[in-house]
Amino acid sequence: MQIEYAERIRTLPPYLFAAIDQMKKEALLKGADLIDLSIGDPDIPTPSHIVEAMKKAVEKPEHHRYPSYEGMLSFRKAVSDWYKRRFNVELDPEGEVLSLIGSKEGIGHIPLAFVDPGDIVLVPSPGYPVYPVGTKFAGGIPYFMPLKEENDFLPDLDSIPEDVCKKAKLMFINYPNNPTSAVADKKFYEKVIEFAKKYNIIVCHDAAYSEVYYEEKPISFMQIDGAKEVGMEFHSLSKTYNMTGWRIGFAVGNKEVLSGLGKVKTNLDSGVFQAIQEASIVALETDDKILKEIRDIYKERRDVLYEGLRDAGFEVKKPMATFYLWVKVPKETNSIDFVAKLLKEAEVLCTPGVGFGEYGEGYIRFALTQSKERIKEAVERIRRLKL
Known part of the structure; x- marks a missing residue:
């Protein structure tokens, strides 16, 4: 029996986060000490x-x-x-x-x-x-x-x-x-x-x-x-x-x-x-004190990653909301190649901007969904690269 997908499935681009999951699996199988800053899935437990x-x-x-x-x-x-x-x-x-x-x-x-x-x-x-x-x-x-x-x-x-x-x-x-x-x-x-x-x-x-x-x-x-x-x-x-x-x-x-x-x-x-x-x-009905504690954790992580990336020579604006940083890639490369470089040479995973659409090219996205210590380590690894 020959199975054929409907056109609406055949014409879909690969789902961005599924592709990132595959990259992550391959790196982990090779024994990488991966710092995953790619997907916006909070690491902080539900209150x-x-x-x-x-x-x-x-x-x-x-x-x-x-x-x-x-x-x-x-x-x-x-x-x-x-x-x-x-x-x-x-x-x-x-x-x-x-x-x-x-x-x-x-x-x-x-x-x-x-x-x-x-x-x-x-x-x-x-x-x-x-x-x-x-x-x-x-x-x-x-x-x-x-x-x-x-x-x-x-x-x-x-x-x-x-x-x-x-x-x-x-x-x-x-x-x-x-x-x-x-x-x-x-x-x-x-x-x-x-x-x-x-x-x-x-x-x-x-x-x-x-x-x-x-x-x-x-x-x-x-x-x-x-x-x-x-x-x-x-x-x-x-x-x-x-x-x-x-x-x-x-x-x-x-x-x-x-x-x-x-x-x-x-x-x-x-x-x-x-x-x-x-x-x-x-x-x-949660008291805002609990939510503020969560926001304060993200704020601390944001500041560490923002200051670290800026000191490493990246063009990045400090976000006022969300737990993402939208970062320009070096001019001589594209977002997919640069994500691959960070993964291979620094064991840091982020998201290529082009995965969010044509006008996302030229950027990468980092998510603040790892501990402050792991984000500091990610920054140190990226700093050691020749960008």
Whole structure:
């Protein structure tokens, strides 16, 4: 029997992090003392009070049956309460909050609700690879919006051709940004809302990193007047509470947009395990002192890596949010070759910028997901290289 993949699979580029995993496996098989700064998977454990809440919740028989598709009302109420405390945004938990099996799942599914074959989706480049992949799975055409340093890594909406704007159904934006660590301000979001209203485009804001910040709290797209009219915001408990493996997130915003995403989900999944939702209510009520301790750890690591790379001659800006550093590679090389060089000669693994899209070429991304001591060691190894 001959097995043939569908075209949507055949035309996919290799998934960035799967390729990095393979590089990592090969290096470890050779006995490398690898320092992995490539993938944004927090090494800090989930806070213990959340784990304890999960232990209790998992013993409740009522959680062992199918969960509700949209999420427990108590969980959605906890999300709306969190948005009120954190951003002073009012959300109706019944119609303006939807649970997700991690924000990645919602991001991948949203094009299926609104994009027909041939429709355009505006996608940042560099950006999270799921934006264009989800678009292609729905038969849509990604139009890549360059994120350039001279524009503070914000898309230049005025440069998008008129015919593209008129065919666009969705626009993905992501701040604080992965991979560039850029943050957006009120003025930018206001321009996005004006643009979306003009061309009838649904805005999908990925805010997964809003709680990983240092000097200043990032704002939410939902805080801006008119945001609910044009779109929605994805969020996740993964990065905020070190719960990447728990697979729980949520979407908030426009009721009709969430209803469309919900229709996809009811046909393709059966919701989030209720014990995880119950533990996540405890997570959303976590005292900020605990979250500040986590941020302080990342801040210390950030400073060590930033100062070390700068002293080693790299061009790098100090990130104000996320746990990533977006670093220029030496001019005579490209991002993939430079990552390979660091892996081979320093046993340090990072991520090539081109893996996030064409406009990520010329950069590499480091993640602050190793201890301060290991980051210091990585810096010393890189310094010893002839760059």
